[in-house]
Amino acid sequence: MKTSKTSSSKRDLLSMQDMAPADISAILKLASRLKKEQKSGKPRQLLRGKTLGMIFQKPSTRTRVSFEVGMNQLGGHALFLGASDIQIARGETIEDTAKTLSRYVDCLMARVYDHADVQKLAAHASVPVINGLSDAFHPCQILADLLTIQEYKKKLKGLRMAWLGDGDNVCNDLLLGAAKTGISMAAACPAGYEPLEDVVRTAKAEGKKTGAEITITSDPATAAKDADIIVTDTFISIGKEGERASREAVFLPKYQVNSDVMRLAKKDAIFMHCLPAKRGQEVTADVIDGARSVVWDEAENRLHAQKAVLCMLMKAA
Known part of the structure; x- marks a missing residue:
């Protein structure tokens, strides 16, 4: 996955362009294991104490529910941030939003209209950023x-x-x-x-x-x-x-x-x-x-x- 300029150790998922074949293989292997553990009633809370911030410009069923439930199953917390509920709606820049939210959460997911918005978010956030859908890509x-x-x-x-x-x-x-x-x-x-x-x-x-x-x-x-x-x-x-x-x-x-x-x-x-x-x-x-x-x-x-x-x-x- 892509390593952001913001941090040498931070990785983002903005499109499948960011993923090497080995990344894809590793994610599919882990996903299969996590699915099996969940179905067997023995899930592991690998993200206990972690918080995912979720920015939504577009309506959603599967993206919102799957990320919220997923964080819950992993022992973490998901925070819904509707575009009209945060200061972006009043003109705060994506850059400033990214820097602020990075001080509160461990990861950001954004579902946006313009792919450039999620790119800006990733460029200025110090935590990993996931593209939950943009007009150009949908890696999840x-x-x-x-x-x-x-x-x-x-x-x-x-x-x-x-x-x-x-x-x-x-x-x-x-x-x-x-x-x-x-x-x-x-x-x-x-x-x-x-x-x-x-x-x-x-x-x-x-x-x-x-x-x-x-x-x-x-x-x-x-x-x-x-x-x-x-x-x-x-x-x-x-x-x-x-x-x-x-x-x-x-x-x-x-x-x-x-x-x-x-x-x-x-x-x-x-x-x-x-x-x-x-x-x-x-x-x-x-x-x-x-x-x-x-x-x-x-x-x-x-x-x-x-x-x-x-x-x-x-x-x-």
């Missing part, structure tokens, strides 16, 4: 996705994954996570909605090291053919509600994940979605509620993957 979701894939497929390297839809924040980080773990990924996105160019370049370079093939296409059928995993996300992310009509015209019905798409994938292919989902838009009800859907395990794994991240950043494991 990708770690949960990789944990879920590993659970179902018993491996990562050599698998084939297809993304259908908007080349959004989840797609950006999933490309990086796939490339670094040896998963070949084809992202099918309409023109003008592709993932970030620098992310694609980085993912392709990482893929050359691991044997993963990274492909960007506009054809969903090409991406889905013989895939082990089919993934999608909402076509209308938070902050894009004003583009609903134009986006629906572009994405529907071509980029919808339905039974026809699933038939193109391998017979044992799984379906993933970071949620919340819009049935009848990016995915049909028979797919997301069907036997090949693993979205609820994927949602649960946000909890366990993030617990592993918290422990590693706060050096508790």
Whole structure:
């Protein structure tokens, strides 16, 4: 993970760009162990006495609940800081907020609109900073996705994954996570909605090291053919509600994940979605509620993957 300039020993997680393959492997191994311990009724309170400050500019279900519950299970405390509840709402700078909160908490998580905000937070905080979602990246979701894939497929390297839809924040980080773990990924996105160019370049370079093939296409059928995993996300992310009509015209019905798409994938292919989902838009009800859907395990794994991240950043494991 990325070492911040603020402290030579501090590490942040702002995107999957910050993680080496060894980091990913270590986090997945720890997440699996923590999950097993929790399920067995023998959790370890590795973060007793630690406090996580959580800054939220965007609404949240999975991010807020999984971080709060995760800290509780690890013996620590999570402090919710809504953007309208702290002085940022009255003009205090992110830089000053970062320096102040660093004197109170042991780690910061921020769910923001602009990725530059979480970058500023990390640059000026003396404690680790985690990106809980920004407009460009969503590393916590990708770690949960990789944990879920590993659970179902018993491996990562050599698998084939297809993304259908908007080349959004989840797609950006999933490309990086796939490339670094040896998963070949084809992202099918309409023109003008592709993932970030620098992310694609980085993912392709990482893929050359691991044997993963990274492909960007506009054809969903090409991406889905013989895939082990089919993934999608909402076509209308938070902050894009004003583009609903134009986006629906572009994405529907071509980029919808339905039974026809699933038939193109391998017979044992799984379906993933970071949620919340819009049935009848990016995915049909028979797919997301069907036997090949693993979205609820994927949602649960946000909890366990993030617990592993918290422990590693706060050096508790």
